[in-house]
Amino acid sequence: MTTLYINWDFDSEIINIFGFPLKYYGLLFASGLLLSMYILKIIYRRENLKDSAHEALFLYGIIGIFAGARLGHCLFYDFDYYSKNILEIFLPIQKTINGGYKFSGYAGLASHGGTVGLIVSLFLYSKKYEIKYLKILDLIAIVAPLGAVFIRLANLMNSEMIGNPSTLPWAFIFSKIDSVPRHPAQLYEAIAYLFIFGIVFAIYKTKNITLGNGFLFGLAITLIFTMRILIEFVKINQVEFEEGMLLNMGQLLSLPFIAIGIYFMGKNVTRKRS
Known part of the structure; x- marks a missing residue:
């Protein structure tokens, strides 16, 4: 009996205009961000928050996510290379064999770094627009998993972060x-x-469940990074130094987020009992 597997042969580049490529990764990343912002607009109005605060959130969010994701990749996954090519951390270029540079886009973004960058940028945002920090973390936590869906689909289009061999x-x-x-x-x-x-x-929309600030944030990051750890077991290692490690870098970096998430959920349960 012959098993028909799915042959995945997509070109990561949609179109190239005068040497500047439009790729599925960028398109899906932007689509996930825009959809998340649209849902947040509805949530902001439900929470009686100003439209001006919602509009500013886009800038804070994109800077925090992108800067954190880029630095996270360069520091934790490919430090040897980027420590010798610091310019490539900040600019979408890559050194050629002739010693010059070419436009390459930002090849390498780490979700853990993006999460940290977003958390930091939201702290600054909460101070600027006088919204409780844990409240804004909860609101972002509602749409963060949706944004992650689009990022993983972008990885699929790039044929990156592939899994281990399988006969399924x-x-x-x-x-x-x-x-x-x-x-x-x-x-x-x-x-x-x-x-x-x-x-x-669903939990956010269920009004008969009373939760303190920080619970949704804790729940979201606990679930997201628990799944990250589990699914990493069926992935190939992303970098050579992970070979032989009991847990790879993605799994190790997920552990602190799970601990933080459990803390915030536990804190809410304890407060409710008291």
Whole structure:
């Protein structure tokens, strides 16, 4: 009996205009951000928050996510290279074999770093617009899993963060990598994050559940990074130094977020009992 696997052969580049490529990654990243902002606009009005505060959130969010994700990748996943090519951390360029530079886009973003960057930028945002910090973290936590769905779909279009070999009937052959059937780990994560979005959003909309500030934030990051740890077991390692490690870098970096999430959920439960 012959198993028909899914042959994945998408070009990561949609179109190239005078040397400037439009890629699926950027399109999906932007789409996830815009959809999240649209949902947040509805939530802001429900919470009686100003439209001006919502409009400013986009700038704070994109700077925090992007700066954190970029620095996170450069520091934790490819420090040896970027410590010798510091300019490439900040500019979308890459050194050529001739010693010059070419436009490459930002190749390398880490979700853990993006989370930290967003948390920091939201602290500054909360001070500027006089919104309780934990309240704004809760509101962002509602749409954060949805944004993560689009990022993992973008990884799928790039044929990156691929899974281990698999004989399952839904295995993908990432033909730009090799001819081996593999777990579509990016798709697993995207589906998991979509369910998490549904859970967090449903809890937010259920008015008969009284929760303190910080609970939704704690719940979201606990679920997101728990799934990240579990799904990493069916992924190939992203960098060479992870070979032989009991937990890879993505899993190790997820542990502090889970601890923080449990703390905030536990804090709310304790407060409610007292």
